[in-house]
Amino acid sequence: MRLAEAxxxxxxxxxxxxxxxxxxxxxxxNDRQSAERISxxxxxxxxAGSLELGLREWMDGSxxxxxxxxxxxxxxxxxxIERLRAAESHWSEAITILATAHLLPGMPEVEGWVPIxxxxxxxxxxxxxxxxxxxxxxxxxxxxxxxxxRATASERETTTV
Numbered sequence: 001m002r003l004a005e006a007x008x009x010x011x012x013x014x015x016x017x018x019x020x021x022x023x024x025x026x027x028x029x030n031d032r033q034s035a036e037r038i039s040x041x042x043x044x045x046x047x048a049g050s051l052e053l054g055l056r057e058w059m060d061g062s063x064x065x066x067x068x069x070x071x072x073x074x075x076x077x078x079x080x081i082e083r084l085r086a087a088e089s090h091w092s093e094a095i096t097i098l099a100t101a102h103l104l105p106g107m108p109e110v111e112g113w114v115p116i117x118x119x120x121x122x123x124x125x126x127x128x129x130x131x132x133x134x135x136x137x138x139x140x141x142x143x144x145x146x147x148x149x150r151a152t153a154s155e156r157e158t159t160t161v
Contacts, residue, residue: 027099054083058096094120
């Protein structure tokens with residue numbers, strides 16, 4: 001995460017291309033503090049095209065979901081993914097779906113998006129990302145499923161840090 005953030009020094013024009021992978025890492029590590037920091041950096045980025053707006057919505061929604069409010073967060077995540085899809089930002093859309101699949105495993109709407117990400121990663125021969133999609137299946141069985149269980153798990157992780 002820090003490497004992607006450090007790469008932006010002097011290269012701010014690459015923010016929408018570097019921060020999503022750092023944010024993905026924060027989500028997969030369940031590191032809400034880093035996710036919030038990266039989301040703020042994306043919000044502070046001065047451009048506001050469809051790519052940037054879609055990434056902001058996804059990041060903001062993910063932070064909300066990481067805070068124990070997945071039903072509220074998915075609204076912004078969905079909007080971000082739809083915006084990225086409309087802009088034909090296929091890679092960014094796939095990254096957002098991968099992160100969301102790790103963040104909200106088993107959610108039917110999210111599971112419906114997974115084949116879109118898989119197709120993009122396979123088409124681009126991004127096998128490590130396909131492997132991350134596959135890996136989430138084993139993680140889903142160990143993740144809390146209800147909003148209350150996720151909130152409790154999130155609180156437990158926050159207090160143990």
